[in-house]
Every structure is written in C-alpha cells, then in structure tokens.
Amino acid sequence: MLEDKNQERTALEEMGEFALIDHLTQNFPVSRESTLKAIGDDAAVLDFKDKKTIVTTDMLVEGVHFDLSYMPLKHLGYKAVMANLSDVYAMNATATQIAVSVAVSNRFPLEALEEFYAGIALACQIFKVDLIGGDTTSSTTGMLISITALGEAQEDDIVYRSGAKPNDLLVVSGDLGGAYMGLQVLEREKEVFKVNPNSQPDLSPYSYIVERQLKPEARKDIVELFKKLEVRPTAMIDISDGLSSEILHLCKNSEVGCNLFEEKIPLDPTVITACEEFKIDSTLVALSGGEDYELLCTIDQKDFDKIKGNPNLSIIGHMTDNAEGAHMVTRANAKIPLKAQGWTSFDASSQ
Amino acid sequence: MLEDKNQERTALEEMGEFALIDHLTQNFPVSRESTLKAIGDDAAVLDFKDKKTIVTTDMLVEGVHFDLSYMPLKHLGYKAVMANLSDVYAMNATATQIAVSVAVSNRFPLEALEEFYAGIALACQIFKVDLIGGDTTSSTTGMLISITALGEAQEDDIVYRSGAKPNDLLVVSGDLGGAYMGLQVLEREKEVFKVNPNSQPDLSPYSYIVERQLKPEARKDIVELFKKLEVRPTAMIDISDGLSSEILHLCKNSEVGCNLFEEKIPLDPTVITACEEFKIDSTLVALSGGEDYELLCTIDQKDFDKIKGNPNLSIIGHMTDNAEGAHMVTRANAKIPLKAQGWTSFDASSQ
Structure with missing residues (x-):
C-alpha cells in the first residue's frame, strides 16, 4: 500500500549505545529562551521565569493506537507530538519543549528511526518547541512512544476544564x-x-x-x-x-x-x-x-x-x-x- | 519462586476508561507547594517561582529492563521512580513531581496494576514527590513504563556533567x-x-x-x-x-x-x-x-x-x-x- 522507499537498512545494534541518540537528535536546534540545557546531561534544565510550567504526557502503542501498515513513520512522529501539544494548547498555554521516548524491536533499521525523528523534528520546527530529552530503547515486540510536552503560561491565562458556567x-x-x-x-x-x-x-x-x-x-x-x-x-x-x-x-x-x-x-x-x-x-x-x-x-x-x-x-x-x-x-x-x-x-x- | 499472593483478579476491561485511572491514582495526595494542579485536566500546572525546572524521562521495557518472574510489581513501581529521581538528584536538584505512563497487556488484572501503583505511591511518599499525570493503556504484549520526573533548583546550585577540572x-x-x-x-x-x-x-x-x-x-x-x-x-x-x-x-x-x-x-x-x-x-x-x-x-x-x-x-x-x-x-x-x-x-x- 505504501511504497517502501527506504532501501538502506542499518541494524540498530551496529550503532554504539550513545552514538545512536547523538545521531538521531543532531538536527534539533534549541530555539526557546526557556531551554537552558536540552539533551546531554542527566536532565534538562528549563527557566520559565514568572510563568507557570505546564506538563502533559501520553503513551502510544503499536497495534493499539497506530498501525504501521498505513501510518508512515514520519507522520507518526509528527502526530505523536501533535497529540501532546494539543493538551498544552487546551490549557490556553504555549508549548515550549518535548521529551520523546521510543522503544522499537530490532526489526526496525536505523533508517526507520530516522524517519520517525524527522517527523518529530518537523513538528518541533513548525510549532517552535525544543526536544530536550528522551530515551531510545529496544522492545521485545512492536513500537512504543511516550512523549512529555511542557509549556508555559501566565497564571491568569490558564484555562481549566472546571470554569464553565451556566449560559456560557x-x-x-x-x-x-x-x-x-x-x-x-x-x-x-x-x-x-x-x-x-x-x-x-x-x-x-x-x-x-x-x-x-x-x-x-x-x-x-x-x-x-x-x-x-x-x-x-x-x-x-x-x-x-x-x-x-x-x-x-x-x-x-x-x-x-x-x-x-x-x-x-x-x-x-x-x-x-x-x-x-x-x-x-x-x-x-x-x-x-x-x-x-x-x-x-x-x-x-x-x-x-x-x-x-x-x-x-x-x-x-x-x-x-x-x-x-x-x-x-x-x-x-x-x-x-x-x-x-x-x-x-x-x-x-x-x- | 515468588508466591502469588494475589488471588483476586479483576479484568481491566471491566473498569470504565476513566474509572481505572481515578481508581489507581486515588491514594496520591499533593504535598508540594509547586504543584498547582496535578491529575485531572489536560495537563498539570506547576509553579517553580524563581527556581529552574529540571526534567528527565526514562522508559523501561519488560524483557529488556526487568523480568516479572522475580521482580514483584510493587518493587518495580518503586524502582522505576528511583531510576528517574536519581537523574534529578544527579543535577544537585530537588525532585518534586513525576508523571507515570504504563502499558500492560490484558493478562494483567487490576490487582497487578494496584501493586505497581502502590510501589509508585510509596516512592512518592518517601521522596516527597507528587504524581501529576500519566497514561494507562493496553499493550499487545508485556509491560512498558515511561516516567518523567521534574525537579527544581536555584540556578547556582545546578551541577552539570561538564564542570570537572584537572585535580578535582x-x-x-x-x-x-x-x-x-x-x-x-x-x-x-x-x-x-x-x-x-x-x-x-x-x-x-x-x-x-x-x-x-x-x-x-x-x-x-x-x-x-x-x-x-x-x-x-x-x-x-x-x-x-x-x-x-x-x-x-x-x-x-x-x-x-x-x-x-x-x-x-x-x-x-x-x-x-x-x-x-x-x-x-x-x-x-x-x-x-x-x-x-x-x-x-x-x-x-x-x-x-x-x-x-x-x-x-x-x-x-x-x-x-x-x-x-x-x-x-x-x-x-x-x-x-x-x-x-x-x-x-x-x-x-x-x-
């Protein structure tokens, strides 16, 4: 149904443990002033100054939330980010950073993960959010994605689910x-x-x-x-x-x-x-x-x-x-x- | 090897979609001043005031990172939190909140997830961190855990990997x-x-x-x-x-x-x-x-x-x-x- 344009296949095991994440995250420049330290330490460091910090997280499981037989990996990466940013926007806040963890079985070549991260990168670029961390690990079967999105807002701007009044x-x-x-x-x-x-x-x-x-x-x-x-x-x-x-x-x-x-x-x-x-x-x-x-x-x-x-x-x-x-x-x-x-x-x- | 003391089994499908997460997270009081809104909206809202925000995330996969044949679920929940808090402490920061996502196959009864969350709750209590969000979803096989930990620190206190000098x-x-x-x-x-x-x-x-x-x-x-x-x-x-x-x-x-x-x-x-x-x-x-x-x-x-x-x-x-x-x-x-x-x-x- 979808043509496999990726003829090259590099086994994930061929990459060194930390070389893989370095390779996958090399095209993620930092664009937010609030990102003091992104990838590369035990944790990221952010500075939201007088604004409040917004946090949301979501997990997507192959065979439950998506089907790779018609979902191209680049689209999947993009969509996974959208699902999280959407929760930040629903607080009337600005999305600023994401952390992306992904588990894939060894049947995934490096090129497949590159496609996935290309979708993440596109989303980061268009929506002006920084990739600040994550994990890339092996799974015994299938693909799993967990994304945490962070955002910022002035306290008075934050909109909860609880504020609706009769006649609104x-x-x-x-x-x-x-x-x-x-x-x-x-x-x-x-x-x-x-x-x-x-x-x-x-x-x-x-x-x-x-x-x-x-x-x-x-x-x-x-x-x-x-x-x-x-x-x-x-x-x-x-x-x-x-x-x-x-x-x-x-x-x-x-x-x-x-x-x-x-x-x-x-x-x-x-x-x-x-x-x-x-x-x-x-x-x-x-x-x-x-x-x-x-x-x-x-x-x-x-x-x-x-x-x-x-x-x-x-x-x-x-x-x-x-x-x-x-x-x-x-x-x-x-x-x-x-x-x-x-x-x-x-x-x-x-x- | 480990005796199964859990004789009761409640199928996850029996619980309503949102009733499950309400049930699992009912024993998580908020203890941190910085937690303005924990579970229950599109996202959590935090207030770190003049401190910086620390963020780290980790994914654990059954069969890769843990083996349930000798890892009791309560210990697994506790250990998964430890692995994340450890990254926050490695920044010389205070851990303050966690978000926990877990995917389990339908072979897991509700009582198994309760054990897992009991371990999370114990860690939250001892280390004074608030559970502020997460996701509980089904997997096609095995158990997957993704935890994001947040922390706070004064900028001057934060310690990176990059500050070592000769003779230290x-x-x-x-x-x-x-x-x-x-x-x-x-x-x-x-x-x-x-x-x-x-x-x-x-x-x-x-x-x-x-x-x-x-x-x-x-x-x-x-x-x-x-x-x-x-x-x-x-x-x-x-x-x-x-x-x-x-x-x-x-x-x-x-x-x-x-x-x-x-x-x-x-x-x-x-x-x-x-x-x-x-x-x-x-x-x-x-x-x-x-x-x-x-x-x-x-x-x-x-x-x-x-x-x-x-x-x-x-x-x-x-x-x-x-x-x-x-x-x-x-x-x-x-x-x-x-x-x-x-x-x-x-x-x-x-x-």
Missing part, C-alpha cells in the same frame, strides 16, 4: 469526525491491499480526511486567536476521544449541564460524503470519533460579538444548570442525553 | 556492583526454580545485594549532605550503566582526563563474596554492572576536608588534563585505559 457558549474549533473517517478509508484500503497487493488505490477524493488521520495539526493558532480577540475561554479541553466524551468532561469538572445542537456540529463535506458511503451516521462520528485534536471550550456570552462569524470557531450549544444534565437537541428537535459512547477500548488517561 | 577529586556515594550481583543471584534462582518449582531458595546470605537490585534508593540524602557540608560538586552524574561508562561521560563532557584507583572502589563484603562464588572479577562488576543509582561526582580539592572520612562518600581518584586520557590504576600499579564496557545491550538514552 459551547464553542469548537475546526470540524469534527475527519480523523475517524480517514481511518475508515485507510482500514478499507488495507483490506483491499491484502487481497490484491498490486492495487493502486485512488485516495484523492478522501485526501482531506486521510490527512486529518495521518497529519493532524494541534490548534496553536486558536490559542493565538483567542489572545488576539481578547477572549479567555471559561473552560477548555482538546478533542481526542470524541465530542460527547469531552463535553461530559467539561460538564463534570465544571458542575454544569449542556445543550448541544446537532445541526450546529461542524462537518466537512468530505466527512459527510464518506459517512454516506460507509453508511455511518455523521453525527455519531462527530460525537464519538477520536483524534480530531480540535479545541472545545466554553465562552462567556459577553464575548459573543468577538467570536461570532469567525470561520475557525463554531458555536454548537450552551451550558445550563447542572440539574438539567447534558443533552443533544437533534435536528428533529428531540432532546436526548449525551453519552460517552465511543470506539476506544481500555485506554485510561489521567490527562 | 573523583568521589562516589555508597558502594558499587551490588545491583548487578543481586541480579545474578535472582537469575540463578530462576533457573533452579524452572527445574524444581518446589525449591525454596534461601536468599538471606544475599539479602543486601538482592535488595540493591529489587529496591534501590535514589541518593536524595547525598544532595542534602552536600548542602549541609556546603560542598558544591563541580560535575555530577548518576551511576545507572556502571562506573567506567559514567566516568567517561564526565571526562568527555568536561574535557578532562582521569585516574581511577582500583583499590579505592567501594565494594560491600556481600558483593565480594558473591563475586567469588560466581567467579566474576569484582572490579569488573563495579566498572560495568549497572543500576546502582549511586552518585558520581568531582569535587574541588579545597573541599577535601569537608568530605574526608564521610562514611557515605569514597574518594576513588582524581581528574587530570584531557591529554592524559582516562585510566584505572590497578592494585598491581598498572595503568590501563578505561573503557565503557558493559553488559547493556542497545539502549540509548539522551539523558
């Missing part, structure tokens, strides 16, 4: 369900490929959703937009598990209820077309499909004029008293309780 | 080789157990070295001792891979040479006895056996009076001009080049 607007960035539908397309092509390895799929009609799956972008721009608009959300979370699950987190942490309007959920036309083709309800995909890495927030009604009509933001509902519970108002004007349904299996994150 | 004393805490010899004893008992599962080994003669392997202690006390003695090492590193490898790191980073005196290397009598029994050279074990988590540092000669005779510290050599290279002076007064020999396989760490 419920607002989401971008559009939803694309990453999940992209995954469906890739899974289908993988099955076709198994039957006929010579098939050359035309993925161009699906390029938007496939890109949403393979190369998501964390919404640094939305944090910057809020700053420019002088809007401080009252609560915020990133959408990694699906809209309904994240809304319920905001409701629980803020002790409020919510009315979500089905007709307001932003969907790209490609998502709608793919949903029709796969015979899946597009609302269900938006509610439960993960990995969109959009930001979901609540905004005080007084800020309505500042955000209305902004093409990056959709107002999809409003918060209510806790006693009213969390509901979706359907296109048919029925009010149904929101549930944290989803396709995710056992996967618990404390962040 | 080379100093090590505690004694060396115990963790490696403990591993040899446990590996031997595992083989005996395979042949005769009813054997009841008497490990009491080896209790010191088995404990060094199963329950190492990061040397927080040495950092505190230096503060009390008003000694600031010129360079420092923790001994995770073996003495010779760490000396060579100090030499390379500080651009100095070194004379290490074989007769000065601190060895516990139990290590010497076990080495005789296993017919291994005890110096080789100290030079190349890993996981002792002692601190190795260089100290200016003017501070000699402050440290001499201290039972926690051994002066094992001195630094020289770079051109002289790194050598060990043997008991027979021969001078041989130090090499980073070791039993470690492919395992590259950037920290």
Whole structure:
C-alpha cells in the first residue's frame, strides 16, 4: 500500500549505545529562551521565569493506537507530538519543549528511526518547541512512544476544564469526525491491499480526511486567536476521544449541564460524503470519533460579538444548570442525553 | 519462586476508561507547594517561582529492563521512580513531581496494576514527590513504563556533567556492583526454580545485594549532605550503566582526563563474596554492572576536608588534563585505559 522507499537498512545494534541518540537528535536546534540545557546531561534544565510550567504526557502503542501498515513513520512522529501539544494548547498555554521516548524491536533499521525523528523534528520546527530529552530503547515486540510536552503560561491565562458556567457558549474549533473517517478509508484500503497487493488505490477524493488521520495539526493558532480577540475561554479541553466524551468532561469538572445542537456540529463535506458511503451516521462520528485534536471550550456570552462569524470557531450549544444534565437537541428537535459512547477500548488517561 | 499472593483478579476491561485511572491514582495526595494542579485536566500546572525546572524521562521495557518472574510489581513501581529521581538528584536538584505512563497487556488484572501503583505511591511518599499525570493503556504484549520526573533548583546550585577540572577529586556515594550481583543471584534462582518449582531458595546470605537490585534508593540524602557540608560538586552524574561508562561521560563532557584507583572502589563484603562464588572479577562488576543509582561526582580539592572520612562518600581518584586520557590504576600499579564496557545491550538514552 505504501511504497517502501527506504532501501538502506542499518541494524540498530551496529550503532554504539550513545552514538545512536547523538545521531538521531543532531538536527534539533534549541530555539526557546526557556531551554537552558536540552539533551546531554542527566536532565534538562528549563527557566520559565514568572510563568507557570505546564506538563502533559501520553503513551502510544503499536497495534493499539497506530498501525504501521498505513501510518508512515514520519507522520507518526509528527502526530505523536501533535497529540501532546494539543493538551498544552487546551490549557490556553504555549508549548515550549518535548521529551520523546521510543522503544522499537530490532526489526526496525536505523533508517526507520530516522524517519520517525524527522517527523518529530518537523513538528518541533513548525510549532517552535525544543526536544530536550528522551530515551531510545529496544522492545521485545512492536513500537512504543511516550512523549512529555511542557509549556508555559501566565497564571491568569490558564484555562481549566472546571470554569464553565451556566449560559456560557459551547464553542469548537475546526470540524469534527475527519480523523475517524480517514481511518475508515485507510482500514478499507488495507483490506483491499491484502487481497490484491498490486492495487493502486485512488485516495484523492478522501485526501482531506486521510490527512486529518495521518497529519493532524494541534490548534496553536486558536490559542493565538483567542489572545488576539481578547477572549479567555471559561473552560477548555482538546478533542481526542470524541465530542460527547469531552463535553461530559467539561460538564463534570465544571458542575454544569449542556445543550448541544446537532445541526450546529461542524462537518466537512468530505466527512459527510464518506459517512454516506460507509453508511455511518455523521453525527455519531462527530460525537464519538477520536483524534480530531480540535479545541472545545466554553465562552462567556459577553464575548459573543468577538467570536461570532469567525470561520475557525463554531458555536454548537450552551451550558445550563447542572440539574438539567447534558443533552443533544437533534435536528428533529428531540432532546436526548449525551453519552460517552465511543470506539476506544481500555485506554485510561489521567490527562 | 515468588508466591502469588494475589488471588483476586479483576479484568481491566471491566473498569470504565476513566474509572481505572481515578481508581489507581486515588491514594496520591499533593504535598508540594509547586504543584498547582496535578491529575485531572489536560495537563498539570506547576509553579517553580524563581527556581529552574529540571526534567528527565526514562522508559523501561519488560524483557529488556526487568523480568516479572522475580521482580514483584510493587518493587518495580518503586524502582522505576528511583531510576528517574536519581537523574534529578544527579543535577544537585530537588525532585518534586513525576508523571507515570504504563502499558500492560490484558493478562494483567487490576490487582497487578494496584501493586505497581502502590510501589509508585510509596516512592512518592518517601521522596516527597507528587504524581501529576500519566497514561494507562493496553499493550499487545508485556509491560512498558515511561516516567518523567521534574525537579527544581536555584540556578547556582545546578551541577552539570561538564564542570570537572584537572585535580578535582573523583568521589562516589555508597558502594558499587551490588545491583548487578543481586541480579545474578535472582537469575540463578530462576533457573533452579524452572527445574524444581518446589525449591525454596534461601536468599538471606544475599539479602543486601538482592535488595540493591529489587529496591534501590535514589541518593536524595547525598544532595542534602552536600548542602549541609556546603560542598558544591563541580560535575555530577548518576551511576545507572556502571562506573567506567559514567566516568567517561564526565571526562568527555568536561574535557578532562582521569585516574581511577582500583583499590579505592567501594565494594560491600556481600558483593565480594558473591563475586567469588560466581567467579566474576569484582572490579569488573563495579566498572560495568549497572543500576546502582549511586552518585558520581568531582569535587574541588579545597573541599577535601569537608568530605574526608564521610562514611557515605569514597574518594576513588582524581581528574587530570584531557591529554592524559582516562585510566584505572590497578592494585598491581598498572595503568590501563578505561573503557565503557558493559553488559547493556542497545539502549540509548539522551539523558
């Protein structure tokens, strides 16, 4: 399905223990003033001055969170960073550093790890974060990635999940369900490929959703937009598990209820077309499909004029008293309780 | 070999996605003033005020770094934290927070993860660090642990690997080789157990070295001792891979040479006895056996009076001009080049 352009294979055992990490991290210049010492000592040293330190961490497991048969390693490196930065942006903070640990089996040649680190490097460059540490070790099977992202923010700017109030607007960035539908397309092509390895799929009609799956972008721009608009959300979370699950987190942490309007959920036309083709309800995909890495927030009604009509933001509902519970108002004007349904299996994150 | 005292088994799938992490992290109170927000949002929020932030991360893989057939899960949790805190102390800093990610296959019942977290909790309690985040996910096989430790230090107190000067004393805490010899004893008992599962080994003669392997202690006390003695090492590193490898790191980073005196290397009598029994050279074990988590540092000669005779510290050599290279002076007064020999396989760490 994906052509293997890497014909060279250098066994990892051929590299010395510390030569490997030196080699893989050589293209990571330090760009942040807050990075006093990056790679090369027992630990990194950072200086956030009068700002607060933001920390988040995530683990990705081959066969559980990603499938290397259609996920190129460079994209995987990039996406793994995005998943972490997204959590920093969800605090309304600036992402500044990452530490990357990776375990791979010996079937991975050096060139594969180089591709993976090239994706990490691209993410670092575009999002202006420094690689400050990590670990590269062998696994008995498969690939595992653990990334810790750090960020900084003035205390007054930090937005928690717990600040939403009744009557706040419920607002989401971008559009939803694309990453999940992209995954469906890739899974289908993988099955076709198994039957006929010579098939050359035309993925161009699906390029938007496939890109949403393979190369998501964390919404640094939305944090910057809020700053420019002088809007401080009252609560915020990133959408990694699906809209309904994240809304319920905001409701629980803020002790409020919510009315979500089905007709307001932003969907790209490609998502709608793919949903029709796969015979899946597009609302269900938006509610439960993960990995969109959009930001979901609540905004005080007084800020309505500042955000209305902004093409990056959709107002999809409003918060209510806790006693009213969390509901979706359907296109048919029925009010149904929101549930944290989803396709995710056992996967618990404390962040 | 180790009796399974855990008769209850609760499948991880039975727990809800977020209920699992809530359950596992319920016994982790926040004790540090610098922890503004621990678990429960997209990211943790910390406040190190005028101090610098120290960050280090490590990944441990079942079958590569540990063997669950003789490593009880509670000890594993404790040891995994020690390995990380040791890197923070090697910066002459105070460890303050950790984030723990763990991937386990479904063969692990909830009770096994509870044991693992009990070890983490014990380490947090004794070393006064807060658990501020992490991830608990499924793996296709085996167990993987990734821990990020954070710490704080005044800028002037931070000790890098690069500050050693010619004529500085080379100093090590505690004694060396115990963790490696403990591993040899446990590996031997595992083989005996395979042949005769009813054997009841008497490990009491080896209790010191088995404990060094199963329950190492990061040397927080040495950092505190230096503060009390008003000694600031010129360079420092923790001994995770073996003495010779760490000396060579100090030499390379500080651009100095070194004379290490074989007769000065601190060895516990139990290590010497076990080495005789296993017919291994005890110096080789100290030079190349890993996981002792002692601190190795260089100290200016003017501070000699402050440290001499201290039972926690051994002066094992001195630094020289770079051109002289790194050598060990043997008991027979021969001078041989130090090499980073070791039993470690492919395992590259950037920290």
